Amino acid sequence: MKNQKLSFHKWMQSIGINFMIITILVMACKKKEIETPFPNNTSYQLFTTPLKRPATVSGTSASFTASAASAEVVPGSNTSVLAYNNSVPGPTISINFGQTLNINFLNSLSEGTNMHWHGLDVPANQDGFPTSIIGSGANFNFSFPVNNRAGAYWYHPHPEGATASQAYKGMAGFFIVRDAEESSLNLPSGDYEVPIAIQDKRLDGNNQLIYNPTSNDIMTGWLGDKIVVNGVYAPYLGVATRFYRFRVLNGSNARIYNLALSNGADFYVIGSDGGLLAAPVSVQSLMLSPGERADILINFGSYSVGTEIYLQSNSFTSMSQGNEFKIMKFKVDKNEVETFSLPSSLSVINTLSPASADTIRSFILKADPMGSMPGMSGMHTINDKIFDAARVDEMVKAGATEVWEIENTSDEPHPMHIHGVQFLVLQRTGGRNSLIATENGWKDTALLMPGEKIKIIMKFSSNPGKFVFHCHNLEHEEDGMMLVFEIM
Ligand code: C2O
Numbered sequence: 227m228k229n230q231k232l233s234f235h236k237w238m239q240s241i242g243i244n245f246m247i248i249t250i251l252v253m254a255c256k257k258k259e260i261e262t263p264f265p266n267n268t269s270y271q272l273f274t275t276p277l278k279r280p281a282t283v284s285g286t287s288a289s290f291t292a293s294a295a296s297a298e299v300v301p302g303s304n305t306s307v308l309a310y311n312n313s314v315p316g317p318t319i320s321i322n323f324g325q326t327l328n329i330n331f332l333n334s335l336s337e338g339t340n341m342h343w344h345g346l347d348v349p350a351n352q353d354g355f356p357t358s359i360i361g362s363g364a365n366f367n368f369s370f371p372v373n374n375r376a377g378a379y380w381y382h383p384h385p386e387g388a389t390a391s392q393a394y395k396g397m398a399g400f401f402i403v404r405d406a407e408e409s410s411l412n413l414p415s416g417d418y419e420v421p422i423a424i425q426d427k428r429l430d431g432n433n434q435l436i437y438n439p440t441s442n443d444i445m446t447g448w449l450g451d452k453i454v455v456n457g458v459y460a461p462y463l464g465v466a467t468r469f470y471r472f473r474v475l476n477g478s479n480a481r482i483y484n485l486a487l488s489n490g491a492d493f494y495v496i497g498s499d500g501g502l503l504a505a506p507v508s509v510q511s512l513m514l515s516p517g518e519r520a521d522i523l524i525n526f527g528s529y530s531v532g533t534e535i536y537l538q539s540n541s542f543t544s545m546s547q548g549n550e551f552k553i554m555k556f557k558v559d560k561n562e563v564e565t566f567s568l569p570s571s572l573s574v575i576n577t578l579s580p581a582s583a584d585t586i587r588s589f590i591l592k593a594d595p596m597g598s599m600p601g602m603s604g605m606h607t608i609n610d611k612i613f614d615a616a617r618v619d620e621m622v623k624a625g626a627t628e629v630w631e632i633e634n635t636s637d638e639p640h641p642m643h644i645h646g647v648q649f650l651v652l653q654r655t656g657g658r659n660s661l662i663a664t665e666n667g668w669k670d671t672a673l674l675m676p677g678e679k680i681k682i683i684m685k686f687s688s689n690p691g692k693f694v695f696h697c698h699n700l701e702h703e704e705d706g707m708m709l710v711f712e713i714m
């Protein structure tokens with residue numbers, strides 16, 4: 227009897243333990259739902275919708291209106307978004323080096339906004355400083371000369387407290403600069419040059435965007451379970467048997483992609499945030515963090531018609547993300563004669579010597595779940611500070627060459643971005659301990675995985691005024707992981 231009782235007790239205990247295990251498993255699976263694209267919980271058949279290309283507009287005389295709009299994020303249903311000219315992503319601005327941008331901007335949103343030209347060297351009053359707000363119903367004329375070399379830059383809003391939500395809801399687009407050096411290379415163009423903006427979204431049962439970050443989401447950044455390319459969930463691109471040039475933008479709030487082809491084939495990295503590399507670099511995978519761009523060439527020349535290859539994100543080690551998933555599909559659908567041959571050199575990168583630096587600055591990135599401020603903001607800091615628009619954290623001499631050392635002491639990745647300047651990464655120590663292909667060229671955003679420290683060098687512009695530098699995990703940025711520098 228006693229034994230039976232004991233074993234009954236044991237049995238109860240084991241049920242309890244099993245129940246706990248089941249609960250933990252269920253919780254783990256629930257958590258995975260957000261972390262593992264794709265659960266195909268819609269009636270939409272994945273990778274059956276052609277990739278959309280946003281319309282191209284001339285940057286020398288365009289009108290931009292920001293407003294609420296509707297978009298087919300999931301083909302066949304309407305999602306409420308915020309958009310530039312009713313388009314998600316926004317129109318692709320195309321402009322030549324040396325031309326003057328001219329954009330008449332109207333804010334038809336019900337909230338304040340502004341525009342930031344990510345990667346470009348522009349006057350401070352054009353850069354979208356977080357407190358220079360264009361009010362609801364107001365106009366602004368953006369006008370500045372384009373001083374940056376050919377490259378895929380981009381634009382998005384930057385108002386304090388709403389950068390993350392507005393960009394997430396659809397406000398972002400490409401800003402493509404062309405120049406003579408790049409044209410002389412005859413890189414794949416027209417149909418064969420494809421801008422692709424990769425983002426991740428969370429949708430409710432009616433395919434409406436969800437955006438309500440909890441403090442946990444702020445720690446990791448807002449991660450979606452649906453990967454969209456040029457605004458559409460799981461599209462495909464029909465390709466011919468030849469080289470294609472992809473201008474890839476990670477326009478996600480927090481998700482990092484470890485880009486690869488599903489057949490393991492090599493592809494070529496030819497450019498980075500600030501334009502062409504010195505020479506193509508052949509890779510099998512490439513990490514691309516929020517804000518970064520990669521100019522890549524994929525050669526479909528050796529495949530037979532009917533071949534299907536996915537662009538995917540390979541797994542990588544990180545606390546809150548890093549599972550493998552598919553992004554989009556390439557369907558080889560016609561034979562064509564190749565007219566392009568890969569050049570062995572592309573451009574000249576004029577390096578900057580650390581010995582010539584006027585100033586060396588150090589920055590320590592931290593993440594503290596308790597926050598430094600009441601009300602949970604300030605969990606993420608740079609040199610123990612959070613953003614204050616009225617404070618100038620670093621004073622930079624106009625035209626100065628500076629070395630910045632940035633160290634990530636937190637256990638989360640931080641893609642660090644500096645406004646108004648392109649830098650070279652001299653060195654990465656800790657973590658991956660090396661540079662990646664895109665870091666052979668000019669950068670405005672560089673990823674620091676946990677434990678990593680980078681040393682970068684740059685020559686600031688002579689445009690005086692206040693600019694920001696920040697983590698491009700946009701929830702971290704909203705949380706205060708952003709400081710002010712003033713060029714004087
Ligand atoms: Cu895309 Cu302040 O940045």
Ligand code: CU
Nearest residue numbers: 343344345645
């Ligand atoms: Cu920027």
Ligand code: CU
Nearest residue numbers: 640697699702
């Ligand atoms: Cu961060």
